[in-house]
Amino acid sequence: MKKQNDKTILDLARTLQLSPATISRALNNNPNVKAKTRERILEAASELGYRKNTLASGLRSNKSNTIGLIVPRISMFFHAVVITEIQNLLHQQGYNLIICQSNDSLQLEKELADTLYASRVDAVIVACTLHTTEYTHFDKLLHNGIPVVFYDRVPIVPYEATMVKGDDEKGGYLAGKHLIENGCTRIGYISGPLTCSLYKERTAGFLRALEEQGVSLNPKWTFYQELTYDNAMHALNSMFTSDRTPDGIFTANDLSAIATIDFTRQKNILVPEQLKVIGYSNDPRSAIITPSITTIEQFPVKVGQQVVEKLLHILQQPRQTAIETEIVVTPVELIKRTSA
Amino acid sequence: MKKQNDKTILDLARTLQLSPATISRALNNNPNVKAKTRERILEAASELGYRKNTLASGLRSNKSNTIGLIVPRISMFFHAVVITEIQNLLHQQGYNLIICQSNDSLQLEKELADTLYASRVDAVIVACTLHTTEYTHFDKLLHNGIPVVFYDRVPIVPYEATMVKGDDEKGGYLAGKHLIENGCTRIGYISGPLTCSLYKERTAGFLRALEEQGVSLNPKWTFYQELTYDNAMHALNSMFTSDRTPDGIFTANDLSAIATIDFTRQKNILVPEQLKVIGYSNDPRSAIITPSITTIEQFPVKVGQQVVEKLLHILQQPRQTAIETEIVVTPVELIKRTSA
DNA sequence: TTGTACGCGTTATCAC
DNA sequence: GTGATAACGCGTACAA
Numbered sequence: 001m002k003k004q005n006d007k008t009i010l011d012l013a014r015t016l017q018l019s020p021a022t023i024s025r026a027l028n029n030n031p032n033v034k035a036k037t038r039e040r041i042l043e044a045a046s047e048l049g050y051r052k053n054t055l056a057s058g059l060r061s062n063k064s065n066t067i068g069l070i071v072p073r074i075s076m077f078f079h080a081v082v083i084t085e086i087q088n089l090l091h092q093q094g095y096n097l098i099i100c101q102s103n104d105s106l107q108l109e110k111e112l113a114d115t116l117y118a119s120r121v122d123a124v125i126v127a128c129t130l131h132t133t134e135y136t137h138f139d140k141l142l143h144n145g146i147p148v149v150f151y152d153r154v155p156i157v158p159y160e161a162t163m164v165k166g167d168d169e170k171g172g173y174l175a176g177k178h179l180i181e182n183g184c185t186r187i188g189y190i191s192g193p194l195t196c197s198l199y200k201e202r203t204a205g206f207l208r209a210l211e212e213q214g215v216s217l218n219p220k221w222t223f224y225q226e227l228t229y230d231n232a233m234h235a236l237n238s239m240f241t242s243d244r245t246p247d248g249i250f251t252a253n254d255l256s257a258i259a260t261i262d263f264t265r266q267k268n269i270l271v272p273e274q275l276k277v278i279g280y281s282n283d284p285r286s287a288i289i290t291p292s293i294t295t296i297e298q299f300p301v302k303v304g305q306q307v308v309e310k311l312l313h314i315l316q317q318p319r320q321t322a323i324e325t326e327i328v329v330t331p332v333e334l335i336k337r338t339s340a
Numbered sequence: 341m342k343k344q345n346d347k348t349i350l351d352l353a354r355t356l357q358l359s360p361a362t363i364s365r366a367l368n369n370n371p372n373v374k375a376k377t378r379e380r381i382l383e384a385a386s387e388l389g390y391r392k393n394t395l396a397s398g399l400r401s402n403k404s405n406t407i408g409l410i411v412p413r414i415s416m417f418f419h420a421v422v423i424t425e426i427q428n429l430l431h432q433q434g435y436n437l438i439i440c441q442s443n444d445s446l447q448l449e450k451e452l453a454d455t456l457y458a459s460r461v462d463a464v465i466v467a468c469t470l471h472t473t474e475y476t477h478f479d480k481l482l483h484n485g486i487p488v489v490f491y492d493r494v495p496i497v498p499y500e501a502t503m504v505k506g507d508d509e510k511g512g513y514l515a516g517k518h519l520i521e522n523g524c525t526r527i528g529y530i531s532g533p534l535t536c537s538l539y540k541e542r543t544a545g546f547l548r549a550l551e552e553q554g555v556s557l558n559p560k561w562t563f564y565q566e567l568t569y570d571n572a573m574h575a576l577n578s579m580f581t582s583d584r585t586p587d588g589i590f591t592a593n594d595l596s597a598i599a600t601i602d603f604t605r606q607k608n609i610l611v612p613e614q615l616k617v618i619g620y621s622n623d624p625r626s627a628i629i630t631p632s633i634t635t636i637e638q639f640p641v642k643v644g645q646q647v648v649e650k651l652l653h654i655l656q657q658p659r660q661t662a663i664e665t666e667i668v669v670t671p672v673e674l675i676k677r678t679s680a
Numbered sequence: 681t682t683g684t685a686c687g688c689g690t691t692a693t694c695a696c
Numbered sequence: 697g698t699g700a701t702a703a704c705g706c707g708t709a710c711a712a
Contacts, residue, residue: 006484008705019683024707034681051458055404056705059395059688066438066459075420084415087441096459098406099439101427118391119406119436144346258628288598290630348689359699364691374697396689399704684711689704696699 007050016044027052058120066096067311068116068124072104072153077283078300079127082151085304086125093312095122104129110137117141123311128153130226133195135159142323147314151307156197160323162314164306164330165197171296171332172202175250175278176209178294182340184248184276188221188239190232190260191252199224202252202280221246232259240267248276248340254283257293261339276340291338303330347390356384367392398460406436407651408456408464412444412493417623418640419467422491425644426465433652435462444469450477457481463651468493470566473535475499482663487654491647496537500663502654504646504670508541509548511636511672515590515618516549518634522680524588524616528561528579530572530600531592539564542592542620561586572599580607588616588680594623597633601679616680631678643670 009023016023018041026033026041033041044050058064067090071079087097098121102109109129116124117140124141126148135155138148142161154163179187189206192199210217223235232251236259239246251257257279264271271277271291279286279295286293306328349363356363358381366373366381373381384390398404407430411419427437438461442449449469456464457480464481466488475495478488482501494503519527529546532539550557563575572591576599579586591597597619604611611617611631619626619635626633646668 006705009707010705020706021684021708022682025682028707032681037681051454053399053705054459055395055398056688057707059393059399059690059704060706060708062688064395073424074414075417075424077415080415080420084413084441087439088443091440091455096438096455097440098436099427100431100437101424103428114391115431115436119394285625285628288625289628346689349691350689360689361691361700362698364689365698368691372697377697393689396704397691399706400689400691402704682712684709686707686709688706692701692703694699694701696697 006053007048008053009050012041012044012048012050015048016040062120063122064120065094066098066119066121068098068100068112068119068121070100070102070109070112070116070124070126072127072129073101074099078152078281078298081300082127082304082307085301086308089305089308102129104131106131113137113141117144117146121146123147123149123315125149125151125307125311127151128155128196130193130196133157147311149307149311149314151303152198154197154327156195156200158325160325162310162324162326162328164303164310164328166298166303167329167332168198168201169205169208171280171298172205172207172250172252173209174205174332174334175202175280175296176206177213178334178336178340179248179250179276179278180209180213180215182248182272182276184246185215186221186244186247187215187217188246188249189217189251190223190225190227190235190249190256192227193224199252206250218246227251227253227256229255229259232256233263236260236263240269246275248278250278252280254279254281254286254293254295257295257339258285258289261289261291261293271339278340282335287337294337294340295335297333297335299331299333306330346393347388348393349390352381352384352388352390355388356380402460403462404460405434406438406459406461408438408440408452408459408461410440410442410449410452410456410464410466412467412469413441414439418492418621418638421640422467422644422647425641426648429645429648442469444471446471453477453481457484457486461486463487463489463655465489465491465647465651467491468495468536470533470536473497487651489647489651489654491643492538494537494667496535496540498665500665502650502664502666502668504643504650504668505537506638506643507669507672508538509545511620511638512542512545512547512590512592513549514545514672514674515542515620515636516546517553518674518676518680519588519590519616519618520549520553520555522588522612522616524586525555526561526584526587527555527557528586528589529557529591530563530565530567530575530589530596532567533564539592546590558586567591567593567596569595569599572596573603576600576603580609586615588618590618592620594619594621594626594633594635597635597679598625598629601629601631601633611679618680622675627677634677634680635675637673637675639671639673646670 009020012023013020026038100112149162151164194200225231279293282295282297286295349360352363353360366378440452489502491504565571619633622635622637626635
């Protein structure tokens with residue numbers, strides 16, 4: 001019925017003829033324990049299969065050794081890799097990770113922030129939804145001393161938190177420059193909504209490259225929309241209605257680039273001869289499709305490392321140093337393949 | 341400094357002139373509270389922004405409302421989808437999910453089982469590593485009343501737990517049958533290690549199909565190995581050394597099938613004309629590569645649903661009903677594409 | 681260096 | 697239907 005097997009520090013205290021306080025100290029590496037006593041205790045602990053009750057410990061110390069993560073979806077390759085890295089590093093430090101998916105729903109993101117708060121997590125890591133433009137649902141976390149670290153999709157308005165983001169401006173710039181250097185003059189653009197930091201910056205960089213080279217973007221070939229396969233197809237169909245058609249397209253994710261390749265097959269458009277295509281993220285599919293897709297690598301492992309590094313740094317601080325805005329930018333790189 | 345803002349049921353009790361017990365009852369839908377009283381309480385709770393401390397609650401009730409999940413890697417598409425489904429369904433029921441990755445390391449799997457046990461999770465969901473052939477590290481969970489549900493990669497020896505698995509025998513059979521029906525007579529096979537339930541069963545089904553049609557498997561074209569890209573390439577190289585070469589290959593995952601396609605390009609072998617290829621899992625990449633790969637769909641969403649259904653059923657039972665072995669088999673389906 | 685005693689917030693068990 | 701109170705297991709002032 002009950003968990004009869006569960007030993008507590010009281011059990012240890014009894015068998016060792018010591019006080020529970022000493023047991024607790026020994027187990028928490030408190031220096032005020034004689035080396036020999038500690039040894040005896042640790043030995044007995046593993047002997048009896050003692051395991052600390054993290055709930056009781058957390059209740060007392062107001063720490064749960066658990067960190068929450070909110071992410072749009074784990075099935076996106078980029079996020080899967082980032083999360084894996086975060087999880088492995090945190091596990092090494094003795095932290096548990098609660099992973100939650102917002103499914104790109106702002107409503108759900110708010111709910112999850114609440115749940116994590118109620119679960120007394122020690123910190124929260126967030127990649128926002130596509131539609132998160134205000135961040136008040138994270139306020140109560142921050143105001144109660146629970147650090148929040150954003151990554152990838154970060155707040156687009158000033159917000160006092162730590163952020164780790166890819167160099168999206170540069171990524172957009174590299175894409176634009178590469179298209180033009182390869183002779184494109186009639187350029188199409190499929191972007192995500194500008195409410196999201198990623199696309200706002202990719203767009204800025206992309207436009208900077210075009211301007212620099214004196215190429216202008218045709219508004220009729222420019223789309224800001226959720227980056228689904230179907231949406232890309234619609235955009236492409238409308239781009240290729242008149243006689244004058246694009247000779248280069250930059251899509252702000254790889255899924256849209258894949259849709260573009262599929263579209264060119266249907267319409268017998270030759271890639272890269274008649275149309276050059278650049279995607280974003282270096283999704284594994286972009287390397288496998290024919291023609292393989294030129295894209296922007298985001299180094300997800302590095303992103304994960306940075307997130308954890310910053311987080312541990314904050315957690316080690318003597319609690320409640322003033323919240324500051326810190327922005328870490330991780331590198332990007334153009335991966336040249338066949339499509340451009 | 342402190343979390344001054346945190347209201348407790350004592351705060352509620354004080355402001356409402358009620359006892360903490362009543363507050364607790366109202367908040368937990370205990371019927372022994374007058375409807376009107378409950379209303380007052382709930383109102384005051386949301387008014388004051390009360391949030392139950394799940395640590396304290398868990399300490400007292402010996403439940404954490406948290407469920408642990410151990411999986412080889414979340415970046416595998418199949419698992420990502422299963423986990424997403426599990427996570428969404430459990431969230432609806434008020435459970436948190438701690439996701440852990442074993443990276444296919446038995447050592448780490450054991451460690452994670454321990455950690456989850458120490459975290460007082462209410463249940464554990466497991467997809468084993470490739471190398472898990474004994475299951476004693478889950479014993480202490482089961483013996484302490486923590487249910488364990490296996491899915492996908494399940495124990496290959498009798499073990500008293502609930503398991504949700506794909507119909508791998510049928511999947512293997514469908515693959516074998518399809519190859520032969522399409523005229524293959526010289527058949528190669530790249531499988532995972534037979535220590536893993538998946539490959540053991542896929543192999544059994546595959547062999548059954550061959551036997552049924554009177555086709556025999558050439559041992560020189562049969563490989564049991566970890567299913568990486570490089571390993572597949574090695575196997576293929578050795579299959580295609582002599583004059584007599586296979587005209588059909590079944591690979592027990594899609595990554596190996598993708599490697600096979602790449603290999604045929606290098607060697608100018610025509611697929612499906614000279615060689616037919618069937619993979620397993622319906623990874624998104626298998627649909628995108630040229631030629632697209634015929635494969636076996638495993639319906640990950642259904643797997644996730646079954647896991648949660650069984651789990652909730654167990655959790656609702658009056659605790660510690662005898663542990664029983666229950667096996668749920670989820671469907672598979674042949675997806676016909678170009679490669680076969 | 682070690683022991684005593686109390687509190688963390690909730691729920692279970694009694695009483696009424 | 698409601699209240700008083702003792703646990704749950706651990707950490708930490710304070711005392712020794």
